[in-house]
Structure formats: C-alpha cells, structure tokens
Amino acid sequence: MKLGVVGKGGVGKTTVSALLGRAFAARGRRVLAVDTDSNPNLGVSLGLDQWRTDAMSVLPRSLIVGAAGSASAADVVRDYGVETPTGVTLLSAIKVTEAGAGCTCAGHASVRSLLGEVMAEQADVTLVDMEAGLEHLSRSGGTLAYADVLLVVMEPSRKSVITAARTQALAAELGIPLVFGVGNKARGDDEAFFTALCGEFDVPLLGVLPYDDAVPAADRAGTALGEVPAAVDALVDALESRTAIAG
C-alpha cells in the first residue's frame, strides 16, 4: 500500500505519518516512510535525534527508478534508507540547504518515480509525509500520482475540511483511487464537528485522533512520542478494512 499524508499547514501530517508508520511496523509490516517536506522533521517523530535527521543523505534529484532508469527501488532503499528506532525505515527526499537554490520539483519527481515502481520486495506500506498545501497534486505529473490512498489530515476547522474536499477533487483527476479524511487534535464535541462537516463536503472520514498533550510535549523535548495511542491503531484497522489489504 502506498499512502500519501497531506493537508493544510500544521494540522498534524508529520505526527500522523510517524504514528501510522509505527503502528504498521508494530503489526510486523515493513514500513518505508518518505519525508518530502523541504523542511524535514519526520526523522525526529520516528525516534532519530536531530543530528541524525539532519545528517541523512537526500535522494538524488530527478532520480528515475525502474526498468528505464538508473536505479531500482531496492538500490534506493539500500543506499538512502535509514533504520529508525521505531522500526520504520526512513527516506529523506527533499531538503533545502541553500538560499536561492531553486525549486524542489526535481526532488518531487524522484518521489513520483519511486512510487511508480512496484515496491513489494522493499515495503508492505510506503508512507509519504507531504509538505502543506496542494502543490504536490498540481505540479507536473503529481508527486503522489502513484499513491493508492491519500489521507488528508484535518484540524477541527472548516478550512481544513474544505482543504480535504479540494484534495479529493484533484486526486480524482490524477486517478488516485481512495481519499480519506482523518480528524486530528479533537477535543470536546470535535468528533461530531468532523462527522457533520465531512458529511456536508462529501469527504469520507476514516477516523478521528484526540488532542494529546503528549504530542506537543514530545515535540518540545525533540523526541518521538513514547507510545502509539490506541486511536492510531483503530485508524490502521479502519484503513485496512476499507482498503481490503489486511493480511
């Protein structure tokens, strides 16, 4: 399964990507997580320290993976994958280290090419943590064109649900088969809010994760969350049953 995690800025894409990756890994799945944020943070959420995250080798730009290209998916994972303490293998796809160095399109093309490959030998689940916004769906070819499922993370705000509805329309144009909304940071009656608004905008709601004080605490400490919350496991159950990939 190839999963893209998308949504508005700051809604929790990186947090949800890391927790889903860890939950899949705890079930014995081989998980490859790809950080495509030009300001990468996924490593720390997967248990690497900041130094190790910053020192990661970034995928070559404009990599062509597969029969016609210079590398196989196995080469990419072997040469660039980093094992994290949480059991997830991490790839760093894009990093901006130099001011004025140009756009990140070539890095996105590498991710697109990798996702276009059959990766059954390398991973059961490939999870791509995206930068905020919708550009990854509009840029030439679409970074996530070969994803099987998009998860649009939402805060309890109307704007983030509307982002999910817009994402759904663009994903349909790219031919991405499944798009689900995932509510995050829910308190009080936020779950009812997500259910109502997703109904109004026709966004299939996969599940809702509660607001958890441990998440900002881990963020401030620069560590991964101690344990994967039960609600994340429920999300994996829902994903497996709704994509019929269980087992």
Ligand SMILES: Nc1ncnc2c1ncn2[C@@H]1O[C@H](COP(=O)(O)OP(=O)(O)OP(=O)(O)O)[C@@H](O)[C@H]1O
């Ligand atoms: N379930 C949660 N409970 C409490 N706080 C959360 C939760 N999920 C995320 N946060 C907090 O929200 C902030 C943004 O989280 P995160 O970095 O995962 O979002 P993002 O969507 O990846 O952001 P960006 O758009 O910058 O990539 C962080 O401060 C994080 O601690």
Ligand SMILES: [Mg+2]
């Ligand atoms: Mg992020």
